Amino acid sequence: MTAQNQSSRPLALILGGSTGIGRAIALRLAQSGYDLVLVARNPSRLDSIKAELIQSTDTTVTTIASDLADFAQVEALQSQLAADDRHISKLVNAAGLFSRFGKLHLPGQRRRFGHGWTRRAPFSRDRI
Secondary structure (H helix, E strand, O other), X not given: OOHHHOOOOOEEEEEOOOOHHHHHHHHHHHHOOOEEEEEEOOHHHHHHHHHHHHHHOOOOEEEEEOOXXXXXXXXXXXXXXXXXXXXXXXXXXXXXXXXXXXXXXOXXXXXXXXXXXXXXXXXXXXXX
């Protein structure tokens, strides 16, 4: 995410945006006029949805391959997002962190993980 990607359009960050519900929400938000940052583990799936979105909409799409089950990668992602001065208007968490690994039993890590996202992108109750 660089200064050349700056836009007056609202920006949505979608965790797990390459497949399933995350992909469907990405398509819907792009059609509604949002620029997107898609985060998922699989780079080829991210490339696929990015190509589809660019071909079918006029949205700007940034993709970031990151495994959100790895806290070092979460911190790197948070730093990368913080370096961009665009405001994140919507945060969608469609990543399968808890379904894949079961209930997380690391209260300090969970608190750190949650704090980073809520500080950078407040949750919204807006309809998509």
